[in-house]
Amino acid sequence: MFELAVKTLRGRASGFAGAFVALLGAATLVTAFGILLQSGAETGVAPQRYAGVPVVAGGAKSFEVRENGKTKSKPLKEPAPLSRETVRKIAGTDGVGSVVPDVSFPAVLGDMAAAGHPWSSARLGPFDLVAGREPQRPGEVVLDAGPGWEAGAAVRIQTTEAAAEYRVVGVAKLSEADGDLRAPVAFFADAEAESLAGRGDRVDAVGVFPRPGVDPGDLADRLTAALGSEAEVTTGDDRSRIENPDVASASSTLREIAGSLGGTVLLIAILVVASTLALSVHQRRRELAVLRAIAATPRQIWKMLAAEALVLSVVASAIGCLPGILAAQLLRGALVLIGVVPEDFSFSVGILPMLVAVLAGVATAQIATFAVAWKASSVRPVEALSDAAVEQPGISGGRRTLGVLLLLLGFAASLLPVFFSGVFAVAGAGSGGLVMIVAVLLLAPPIAAFATRLLAKPITRRFKEYGCLAAANTRANAHRLAAGIGPLVLAIGFACVQLFIPTTLAAAAADQADEGIIAQYTLTGAAGGLPDDAVRDAAALPGAEAATGVTRVPVFASTKVLDSPEIFDFPAQGITVDNAAKTMDLAVSSGNLADLAPGKVALSASAASTLGVKVGDRIKLNLPDGFAAAPAVVAVYQRGSGFGDVTLAHEDVFAHSSRQLDQQILVRARPGTDLASLSAKYPGLTVSAKAGLSDEQRNAATASALSSALPLVLVFAYIALAVANTLVMTTLARTREFALLRLVGMTRDQVLKVLRIEALTVVLIAVAAGSAVPLIPLATVSLGLTGSPVPSIPPLLYLGIVAATALVGAASVLVPAKFALRARPADAIGTRE
Structure with a gap:
């Protein structure tokens, strides 16, 4: 069979070009997302400050929740600290020579953001003094040599306290440093650094030096066994994850992008490959009918098609891996540009993503071939020839039943936000939209037939005899029309669901923040934010009535779902x-925000619904460092999109987060209050009139939206390729039909005019179906969030999606048609299928 398959592929190379392109594109897509996932699992930046210590231990990178004997873990979004008890356990492990604890805190030197550390941690680089001496008392600092500081200079530094004058007593340089440090470093006396870090009896990391003769890898294994889930023990480049929180965050983001879109990407690849192979087999129905008529068994037909698909998928997938590497690198550049990934973060290109891409391509091709070959080979020989002569209307009962069931399931899921609030409802609506798009693809032939009947009269009336011919042609070839409509619906529908749910959520957040902030002024600081002292100083100014410091962090809440623990991520504000x-109105619907205090919590209505709690109940909450708390709910509010789903007291956030600064201070004050005078004490402080979302929130929201949208560009490109591929295949397959039309008297331009009308019909049906399907979940999500069923759809973005899809669709019909019409009709009529 393989020899026959290879000969068939060679002899009908042009007939298999469409399937080859679809498989190649699928491999490109899977390889790119596989590299994304692999890069997230590895460390893309070499260590610097910890380059001199063989083993580094950091806080736990995940936490666990238990319910009814069942356990679920969740990765933390920011570094967790280590307790002094854990440090002692590390120091007492066999093979440890010495340990060096380290803490980190923000230090702003003028307009330059640096990281503060105790001088004892300089040994981890190691950093060597090139001028001056080490800091010994408060008010003394050693700075790195990169920015050009000189010993003896005075510098104002804002840390977690108001800016103060420091004396530069020394300048240090990282030994054997290759280039500049990723971020400037300021070393303080150990006691002052511990005080400024605000960690209490906890530290951020511990550098571990082995005893002479002890292998660092073996020591790391011992420490891992001794510490278990208390700490993450690293060696080699993995030390960078503990040294650089932005590297750990970038790795986590890459894993989230690949994880959240990976399943959708695979589904789209399967749909595209399956529809393309189905079309390819459908165009060969006469050939297969002849084989059945000369006694080929269904099993032989299936084996022949499977062998062809195997050879084709292996070759196409292997070649597709190479552009997949390029696509991953282009995606890395885009993510660096928007600040999601550090500029020095390198992607890991290994064999595993490419192997997965080839295996996925082969598996997809075989599954698709089995589905289409079953129908092609199950027809009796005599019926096969008659079926091949005229396209059979309708679809199989199984396909129709599955399509209707998926349509009903997707519609029901899309209605969830109407009846429920919370994370489940929004996620269910988004999934429902995608399910309905798949249902439309399955039901495309009857939908196309129905739509063409509706459009027949308007088209005939508008385009006269050309419209009449185009309408008759589309009605008689519903399967061919559906093959073109399906990918177009997928392109428009997928784009609308993936892009407009985030825009609706973002618009709701902005509106709620605008309505809920009742302070007249907003204070923001330099990189990192403003110390808590700034809140008290702002409130004490003449004319000021109230000042509220706000810092935002991620938290986790858990509840029991179907007798198992389920953990939810929530944005929180402290x-x-x-x-x-006096500064913010959260639209409290029950309880009282004035009761908020350390150990208590206020929840949005969405979070309360998701967790199934009300005022007075306690929730299971894990703070940013993983600390498990059980605060009582004192209030439920409606403006969770604008202010975060969880509101906590400052003290709880600062005690269990690497955040020690306020990102925003809301001030209620009379006109003329001299808030700008605070800049003398807090360099970089900016005063702005009442604002909704802070710049940091807007930037974070933009970066989050772009980090989700940019990978979709690859998906959209693949779908566009599928649209062009399918329409080119269907158009070139009509070469004999075009020749017949010209032989009976039509000119080349007249044939093209009919094709333009057909292309217009395809685009109109696809735009209508592709826009209507996602409109249902978009409307219900908007209704649940804002009370209005009108989602936030940027008009230019929507028109751009429709225009791009229509352009690809029309060009994919008309361009190949022009090439097909170049041949003389008498020659083209004898063209082999």
């Missing part, structure tokens, strides 16, 4: 609770 009601 606020200074005194007089908070």
